[in-house]
Amino acid sequence: MTARREKAAVEANTGAAEPRRLGIGLIGGGFIGRAHAIALRSLPLQAFPPAALPELRVVAEATPELAGQAARRLDIPDATGRWEEVVERDDVDVVAVATPNSMHRDVVLAAVEHGKHVMCEKPLGVDAKEALGMYRAAEAAGVRHYVAFNYRRVPAVTFARQLITEGRIGAVHAFRGKYLYGGNTDPSVPLGWRHRRSEAGGALGDVGSHVVDLARFLVGEISEVTSATRTWTPRRPLSPGSTEYGDVGTDDEGAMLLGFRNGALGVVQASTCAPGRYNNLSFEINGELGSVEFDFERMNELRVYLSDDPRQLQGFHTVRVAGAHPYGPFFYPENDGFGVAFTETKVIEWHEFLGALVHGEPVQPDFYDGYVANCIIDRATSHQSGWVPIEEEPREASR
Ligand SMILES: NC(=O)c1ccc[n+]([C@@H]2O[C@H](COP(=O)([O-])OP(=O)(O)OC[C@H]3O[C@@H](n4cnc5c(N)ncnc54)[C@H](O)[C@@H]3O)[C@@H](O)[C@H]2O)c1
Secondary structure, three states: OOHHHHHHHHHHHOOOOOOEEEEEEEEOOOHHHHHHHHHHHHHHHHOOOOOEEEEEEEEEOOOHHHHHHHHHHHOOOEEEOOHHHHHHOOOOOEEEEOOOHHHHHHHHHHHHHOOOEEEEOOOOOOOHHHHHHHHHHHHHHOOOEEEOOHHHHOHHHHHHHHHHHOOOOOOEEEEEEEEEOOOOOOOOOOOOHHHOOOOOOHHHHOHHHHHHHHHHHHOOOEEEEEEEEEOOOOEEEOOOOOOOEEEOOOOOEEEEEEEEOOOOEEEEEEEOOOOOOOOEEEEEEEEOOEEEEEEHHHOOEEEEEEOOOOHHHOOOEEEEOOOOOOOHHHOOOOOOOOOOOHHHHHHHHHHHHHHHHHHOOOOOOOHHHHHHHHHHHHHHOOOOOOOEEOOOOOOOOOO
C-alpha cells in the first residue's frame, strides 16, 4: 500500500474522511456485466475502508425491456435502452463496458469524449487498430482507463509474478499456457456474436487473449508469434433448434508459439471445444532455478518447485494461497482455510482501478495493455506462415 493510500485508509477508518463516492454506469448487463455489479456491491464490504465508494447508478442494455430486467436483477436504480444516455449523465464518473466486443470502441470513444473514466472488458478492440484509437483517445482526454484482464488479479497469479520478479525461479526459459472451455463442443449450440469474425476473435482472440496478457504480465514483452487455428463446426443453427444455418467465422481451437524479447519461448493453446473443461486457464513457467504451475480450477493454489530447496525435499509443492499472500484482505475470513473465487478477481480489479483513480497513481492493465494483446492476437490470426514480428506502437510519453 502506498503512503498516500495508507493515510487515506487511516482517515477513513477513524471517520476523519469519507471515501469519495463515484457514480458508475454499467453498459451491458449480461454474463460479465453481472460480475461487475456483484464486484462493485462487494467492494466496500471486502475492502474496508474502500479507496472509493462505487455507486451503480444506471444500466444500459440493448432494449428498454432488457435494461429494465437487468436493473431489477442487479438492483440498479435507473435503466435505459440507449447506452449514449449513460455516457452523457453528470452523475456518472466511471463507465463499465460489458458489451459484445464489437461495441467496445464506440462506447469507449463516446465515454472518454464526455470525460468519463472507463473500465472496459477484454479484448479491448476487435483488432489492434481499434484498440490503439481507444488508447490514444483516452490518453488525449486525460481520463483513467483499465482493461479487464482480471486473471492478473488472482492472488496465486500475482504471487507467481512476485516469485518471478524476485528472481526465485531465475531467468525464465519457458511459458506454457492454455485456456480450455467446452461450451462450443456441441454443434447444435446456435450462432451467437462470439461466432462472427466482425464481432469477436474466436478461441485465440477471446479466451486466448487472457493467456497472452498473463504471458506478458508474468514473463515480459513478446516480440514474435506463429500460430495455427481450426474451426471444428463451420456452420451453426441461427437459433436454438433452427434448421437454418449460418457460417461460423471464428476459430474453435488455436495454438501459438510466442518469442519473448528476453529470449524465453512460449506456447499458448486456446479451445472452446474441450469436453469436460469449464474454465481451465492454466500455465507452467520454467526458469533456470525453478518452476511455477497454476490452474484456475484450483485457483487458491500455486505449485512451486525451487531447485535450492534441500535435496531430500525437492519436488513440486503446493502452496495454499491465502491471507499472507497478495490481496490477503480479500480472503474472507482472512485465514488460511478459505479461498477466493472468480468474482473476487473482479472485486480486486475494481479496487485497483478506483484506488489508482482516487489517489492519482498508475494502474495496469490499462488500454495500452489491451492494445498490445490485440496486436499479438491480430498477428497470430493473420494466417502468415513462419514467425511474424510484433511491432506495436510505443506507450504515450505521459505514462
Ligand atoms: N473478463 C472476463 O473474464 C470475461 C468473461 C466473459 C466475457 N468477457 C467479455 O465481456 C464482454 C461481454 O461478454 P458477456 O459474456 O457478458 O456477453 P453476454 O452476451 O452475456 O452479455 C453482453 C450483453 O450486452 C448487451 N448488449 C448488446 N447490445 C447492447 C447495446 N446496444 N447496449 C447495451 N447493451 C447491449 C447484451 O444484451 C448482453 O446482455 C465481452 O467483451 C467479453 O469478451 C470477459
